[in-house]
Amino acid sequence: MLNGCDNNCTYCAIPMIRGRFISRKIEDVLEEAEKLAKDGFEEIIVIAQDTTKYGIDIYGKQMLPELLRKLCKINGIRWVRFLYAYPESVTDELIDVVKNEEKICKYFDIPVQHYSDSVLKRMNRRTNGKQIDDLISKIRKEIPECVIRTSIIVGFPGETEDDFKKLYDFIERAKFDKLGCFQYSKEDGTPAARIKTQVHHMTKKSRYNRLMAEQQKIAINSLKEKNGNIYDVLIEDVSFDGKFYIGRSYMESPDTDGFILIKRKGNDSLINEFTKVKIIGNSEYDLIGEIVS
């Protein structure tokens, strides 16, 4: 949808590799989506390094809410999702569109990266911990069924035990449904790679393990809470033993999240079809369901 990024996070080489942020015109994006819908595609994913800034460079304002509303009007499209929302750019208007447009997946992927203000500042992020806390609470209040994914970095240069504790406490409190955690590693040519106070690799590993142990409990509880719920599921594949369909609901983004494994009756084929599925259990990462007849 757009290329490049102007955010210049100090750990990231993407602005050097991809250059400045350039949006595609709204008509171009809509034309492509209409063509995809005519070809039978039912899910549109709007994606960029910082999707929430869409349109600022050519229209002088954030145009993602308007783009999403227009995508929802296209016949044949059932799901619209967008990936990678920079926290400072998640506006009330955007939350409102996600809440009220039926076709928009109630799913936010907001890479917050850290919680401690001093680390966020050294990362050149423009949100502080309190703003991140407030944003997550607002989304949960406005859209209780919303799934929230985030990404964080542990062991960023200069991260103290106190910084890590603030991050850990936040993760415990925010209860992200899905979380990707990365141990900081130097990217050539970036400002963070030149910071003298690099964190020892054993410390990074230990912090990563502690955080992921906590997140695993949170993620499993989030899966358990879905038990008994009924979702629209897009069936995409069959398990290797043929006993289960593999599908996704609005809660699972392709290639990133887990799946819903659905008990299969006989050898019928529902691949590429939407069907109603009742959740009856879960494994460590995936939900298990059965087709509601």
Ligand code: SF4
């Ligand atoms: S981390 Fe994301 S927002 Fe930051 S500079 Fe890289 S691409 Fe841009």
